[in-house]
Amino acid sequence: MALLKRLIDWIDVRIGAREVVAKELTGYLLPRNINTWYSMGSILLFIFAMQVATGILLLIYYVPDADKAFKSVTFIMNEVPFGWLIRLCHTVGSSLMVLVLFFHMLSVLFMNSYKSPRELNWLTGFILFTMVQGISLTGYLLPWSQLSFWATTVATNSVGAIPAVGQYLVEFLRGGKLVGPPTLGRFFALHVALIPAVIAALVGAHLFFLQRTGVSTPPFGQKETANQWKGDGYHYENHPGGIPFFPVYAFEDVRSIFIYLACFLGVVFFFPNLLFTRDAFIPANPLLTPAHIKPEWYFLANYQTLKLFPSEFLGLAVQGVAMTFLALLPFIDRGPERHPLKRPLFMVCALGGLLLWIGLGVWGHYS
Amino acid sequence: MENSGRRTFLGLCLGGLAAAAAAAAAWPVYRYLSPRSTATTAARVDIPEKDVPEGEAKFFELGGASAVLVRKPGGGLIALSAVCTHMGCIVQWEKDKLDFLCPCHGGHYTAEGAVISGPPPKPLAKLPFTVANGVITVG
Known part of the structure; x- marks a missing residue:
């Protein structure tokens, strides 16, 4: 312990580390009525780190070549010691990252934390959400199985519904008229280099905005629940008399991460094939379309929406409008009230939208 | 004194658990990264x-x-x-x-x-x- 103290002293006299800890950790106070939903961001950071670590490990054996990709994934799963564990952690982690991201966004939505001055937090978070969908979509192709090949064919094909430039965009995305080896090269580069870098930059921006505006106060258990910020100048929302981030809430974060890990490892060890269909174990065959190819669960609502509309363009346009509305929500919903139970119209729209999304997803799954 | 002893004991337990968890996570990664058997080509x-x-x-x-x-x-x-x-x-x-x-x-x-x-x-x-x-x- 004496050695540790001497090491800390040595660092402290050089960079003032204790001052940083006092300001950013022990002296960083959070609202007293903070709840577990505020841990979702920390869980997401943990998942992202896990995805990066397992992704780097997979890169050691994965071969991004259409002739070898499926074989290399089979090799990882069957031959490399604990390769199955690393790959399952990566695939299950990607799905759970989307799920936790949904929970994070829903908690922000229902606690009305997206309201001014936190528009930039919401916007960066929303772009992160689309990036996570993008990284999941591009990663889906990499095993080069029947499932990944045909799911990518369907997903990229829908872009063709955009008037005038649609067909060109499809070819540009695929690197050719059909999904093939050039598509694998493109998606691989996007999946392992470009999108992770964009996600890391956006996470940095998201945390920076959080740091500058301060943690929002949950509207629950408060007498005054209206937004106090008038937009007349920069204001940091501090919480005098609040609970310190370290050690109090940091332990809450750790507890939430352990609960997540329990669920995550439960799927990895007890339901390893939950996310795989039979077609995931057959190498891609560009001449043999399997029946009933479905996208991942989080794209099922989009898939069903496209099927519902008589024109594919209309289906895409409706989704585009819905996504734009969500992205710009803090700029549209400018009312000061933040308590969801004092906002019946908001509650009806938010719950209705959520139920519609779940309903379309279930319909898409069974259709 | 009793509190201090309990705290030390709990600290040691927590440290031990953390070390065990770290080892459990590190072992698969070590095995995954270890070179495969060198006998990839025949010995004769x-x-x-x-x-x-x-x-x-x-x-x-x-x-x-x-x-x-x-x-x-x-x-x-x-x-x-x-x-x-x-x-x-x-x-x-x-x-x-x-x-x-x-x-x-x-x-x-x-x-x-x-x-x-x-x-x-x-x-x-x-x-x-x-x-x-x-x-x-x-x-």
Whole structure:
């Protein structure tokens, strides 16, 4: 312990580390009525780190070549010691990252934390959400199985519904008229280099905005629940008399991460094939379309929406409008009230939208 | 005092649990990264005699390392490790000079593997072999 103290002293006299800890950790106070939903961001950071670590490990054996990709994934799963564990952690982690991201966004939505001055937090978070969908979509192709090949064919094909430039965009995305080896090269580069870098930059921006505006106060258990910020100048929302981030809430974060890990490892060890269909174990065959190819669960609502509309363009346009509305929500919903139970119209729209999304997803799954 | 003892005990338990969890997570990663068995190529290799004409060298993999068979003018066979004893590069056969050159740092070996010049500290390792029914078995 004496050695540790001497090491800390040595660092402290050089960079003032204790001052940083006092300001950013022990002296960083959070609202007293903070709840577990505020841990979702920390869980997401943990998942992202896990995805990066397992992704780097997979890169050691994965071969991004259409002739070898499926074989290399089979090799990882069957031959490399604990390769199955690393790959399952990566695939299950990607799905759970989307799920936790949904929970994070829903908690922000229902606690009305997206309201001014936190528009930039919401916007960066929303772009992160689309990036996570993008990284999941591009990663889906990499095993080069029947499932990944045909799911990518369907997903990229829908872009063709955009008037005038649609067909060109499809070819540009695929690197050719059909999904093939050039598509694998493109998606691989996007999946392992470009999108992770964009996600890391956006996470940095998201945390920076959080740091500058301060943690929002949950509207629950408060007498005054209206937004106090008038937009007349920069204001940091501090919480005098609040609970310190370290050690109090940091332990809450750790507890939430352990609960997540329990669920995550439960799927990895007890339901390893939950996310795989039979077609995931057959190498891609560009001449043999399997029946009933479905996208991942989080794209099922989009898939069903496209099927519902008589024109594919209309289906895409409706989704585009819905996504734009969500992205710009803090700029549209400018009312000061933040308590969801004092906002019946908001509650009806938010719950209705959520139920519609779940309903379309279930319909898409069974259709 | 009692509180302090309890705190130390709980701290030790927590530290032990954290160490066990870290080891449980690190072990699969270590095993995943560990080199696979070096015996990816056979420990014995059969080469037809006709593949090694006089004055020629035949390079091949033996037990995960590089090896070479040389037939000297006159018919004598030699099996050697092809790994230079200086820095581990693979030597090349110089047919015109009937010797080995290591292109990394200019080490020269005779066809028997003895050092002629350059930095190699010792000769190329000799490998056992047998010849039967027109087949050379090395290893």
